[in-house]
Amino acid sequence: MVSVAVVGGGLGGTAVAALLRKAGFTDIVLLERAARLGGVWRDNRYPGCACDVPAPLYSYSFLPNPHWSRRYPPHHEILAYVQHCADTLGVTPHVRLNTEVTDARWDSGRWRLRTADGAELEADVLVPAVGQLSRPVVPALPxxxxxxxxxxxTTGWDDTVQVTGRRVAVIGTGASAIQLVPAIAGDAAHVTVFQRTAPWIVPKPDRRYGPVRRLLYRRVPGAMWPARAATLLLTWFATRAITGDALARTLVTWLSAAQRRWQVKDPALRAKVRPSIPLGCKRTLFTNAWLPALARPDVDLVTEKITAIEPAGVRTADGVLHEADLLVYGTGFTTAEFVAPMRVTGRDGIGLHETWRDGARAYLGMAVPGFPNMFLVYGPNTNTGTTSVVVFHEAQARYIVQAVRALAAGSGPLCVSPTVAARHDEEIQRRLSGSVWTGCDSWYLGPGGRVVTNWPGTGSEYIRRTARLDPADYAA
Structure with a gap:
């Protein structure tokens, strides 16, 4: 029996363990450093936290959730969904919580793992599923x-923090900030938002799911599939807008501009929120509440550069001190570091970080030459700025099941061919070259300006290309 160690208990790791169980494999351990499953949805619980992908697509196709309360569900519903999947699909008995893997080494045909408490375990297959959104970025401000x-x-929000009646300074205008600020505006005494780059936003077609719809989803198998298919089609269109389709890009930019004109009456504020970066340079954000929140009299949007943090607040380049009682960093994650801080060592004692010193890369975002029987989930170039990452997780999980089946059938260690991996990387970088992402000073980029996070095509293309594991790709 092939043994598998999955590191990380978010949606990616849970999908791998669930589909391995479904395929009949039981020698699985899922190692999670925290006290419960959930990944990014466990760590992010700030006010207003919710999904920005419609629920029918932000869930596994093999276990739809008929209990969503709305099209864009709040974080606690997604967190509950992850645990429900683990329980329903038989993953929970394989989970070890409060277990952080610090080292993984390929040795004598197996992976040997060491945890933070000094324990050791072995497995035939290693699946790092720690995600790209697990390590927060806090800028080094003077x-x-x-x-x-x-x-x-915003990651690791403290529920005991009091916002009511306090002056709150929010640094950043990304996906977390655009949810947080509307949620606390009116409760806080004053909110000051510090913006480096105005994001592209579009209206959020959110709605509550009433009891009739939820009953239909519960009672009629496949009732959620039309909504899932429609959402997938919409995200295909959004991908086209970013990757170069002129008509799609024109429609999205027009919609965003119309929203600004409709929701912001003050010309000065409208100028501040008008994006100066190309569409897609950073994640396009779905919101109906962000611009109205900025237009409130008790909210200020500051575009001057921050020069220092002082005891009483935030000082900007124009010399103004913006007083604050609470400082919130909505500054995102270190997405380009992937498996860090875990140390992974492959054949001949070569470390994964050394292999990736010029930028992370992996065949189909999963397999790295010199690292046998290791398959990453949400690895290099598998991020998506326009569709559900769960679509990618599920495709990767199905591919990994094929790999484990091949090993169970007597295949030797599976180590992707350097030639195959290099050819794949050349194709991906060629398609990304000159794209909107290469021109951005953003978290998409790794060393040397390589785009190491994003997939250059659609989710449906990735599903097609990972549908079948070709043994020839793993020939020495």
Whole structure:
């Protein structure tokens, strides 16, 4: 029996364990560093936290959720869904919580793992599923340590933090900030938002799911498939808008501009929120509440550069001190570091970080030459700025099941051919070359300006290309 060690208990790791169980494999261990499953949805619980992908697509095709309360569900519903999947699909008995893997080494035909408490275990197959959104970025601003109030990142929000009646400074205008600010505006005494780059936003077609719809989803098998298919088609269109289709791009930019004109009456504020970066340079955000929140009299949008953090607040380049009692970093994640801080060592004692010193790369985002029987989930060039990452997770899980089947059938260690991997990387980088992502100073980029996070095509293309594991790709 082939043994599999999955590291990470988010939607990706849970999908791998679930489909391995479904395929009949039982020698599985899922190692999660935290006290419960959930990944990014466990760590992010700031006010207003919700999904920005419609629920029918932000779920496994093999276990739809008929209980969503709305099209864009709040974080606690997604967190509950992950646990429900683990329980329903038989994953929970294989989970070890509070277990952080610090080292994984290929040795004598097996993977040997060491955890933070010094324990060791072995497995035939290693599946790092730690995600790209697990390590928060906190900018090194001068004087940050001197701030007299409370400072925290949106990831790992402290539920005991009091917002009511306090002056809140929010640094960043990404996906977390555009949800947080509308949620706390009106409760806080004042909110000051510090913006480096205005994001592209479009209206969020959200709606509540009433009891009739939820009953239909529960009672009629396949009732959610039309909504799932329609959402997939919509995300295909969004991908086309970013990757070069002129008509799609024109329609999206027009929609965004119309939203600004409709929701922002003040010309000065409208100028501040008008994006100066190309569409797709950073994730396009779905929101109906962001611009109205910025237009409130108790909310200020500051575009001056931050020069220092002081005990009383945030100082900007124009010399103004913006006083604050609470400082919130909505500054995203270190997406280009992938498996860090876990150390992974392959054949001949070569470390994965050494292999990736010029930028992370992997065949289909999963397999790396010199690292036998290792398959990444949400690895290099498998991020998507326009569709559901769960679509990619599921495709990767199905591919990994094929790999484990091949090993169970007597195949030797599966180590992707350097030639195959190099050819794949050349294709991906060629398609990304000159794309909107290469011109951005953003988290898409790794060393040397390589785009190491994003997939250059559609989700349906990725599903097609990972549908069948070709043994020839793993020939020495």
């Amino acid at each position: 004087g940050a340590a001197t701030f007299a109030g409370r400072a925290l990142h």
